Amino acid sequence: MSMDELSESAENYLKTIYRLMPGGKGYVKPKLLAEFMAYAPSTVTITLQRLAKKGYLEYLRYQGVRLTERGIIRVARILRAHRMCEVFFHDKLGHDLIAAHNEACRTEHVLSEDTINRLEVFLDYPKFCPHGNPIPDRNLRIAEPDDIPLLEAGLGKFIVSRIAFEAPEVLALVIHTNIKPGADIEILKIDKINRVLVVQVKSQKQVIPMKFACVVMVKSS
Numbered sequence: 001m002s003m004d005e006l007s008e009s010a011e012n013y014l015k016t017i018y019r020l021m022p023g024g025k026g027y028v029k030p031k032l033l034a035e036f037m038a039y040a041p042s043t044v045t046i047t048l049q050r051l052a053k054k055g056y057l058e059y060l061r062y063q064g065v066r067l068t069e070r071g072i073i074r075v076a077r078i079l080r081a082h083r084m085c086e087v088f089f090h091d092k093l094g095h096d097l098i099a100a101h102n103e104a105c106r107t108e109h110v111l112s113e114d115t116i117n118r119l120e121v122f123l124d125y126p127k128f129c130p131h132g133n134p135i136p137d138r139n140l141r142i143a144e145p146d147d148i149p150l151l152e153a154g155l156g157k158f159i160v161s162r163i164a165f166e167a168p169e170v171l172a173l174v175i176h177t178n179i180k181p182g183a184d185i186e187i188l189k190i191d192k193i194n195r196v197l198v199v200q201v202k203s204q205k206q207v208i209p210m211k212f213a214c215v216v217m218v219k220s221s
């Protein structure tokens, strides 16, 4: 199957738009995208216009941008490669959660679909990446997990299901706090004034920022 040539940077635009699309459907403002990607707004506009011309996104002057079906399929392909590679780097090569992610950020753009399919067989059909995020299947369907952000869970006991935003600074905190997928966590206090949560993990009390609690997803235990 031949694919449109897209640069690594263009693919990263699509990935970021996907992450920022409210409910996976709404429009994303180019200004927010520029902030997130740390590019000048003028650069962002040019790239968005080019991606719209190629059919990956819809660009409306006042609403902003959203991915088309073609754009979403492209993102699913990248996420599948990214998460499959992470399983290999983490489970087979022994990389930690940060290194596995960083290595996957590069390899996701260069490996063929055939190699990813072979990797899937080699790894015995993993369903989740080491950060707990679902791996899109061969038909590029992306599962929507039914979990909620730790920040919105309220007091009580939960199980960490995944780390929704795999930025290196977030993953550093995951390693430091042991708040990893599968971990039992109890929310003891929600401190709105200091914008922190007091939680207990493995009988250890910890104070974590609300910003971090936004991207840690949990299920009731």
Ligand SMILES: [Zn+2]
Residues within 6 Å of the ligand: 083, 086, 101, 129, 130, 131, 132, 133, 166
């Ligand atoms: Zn991951």
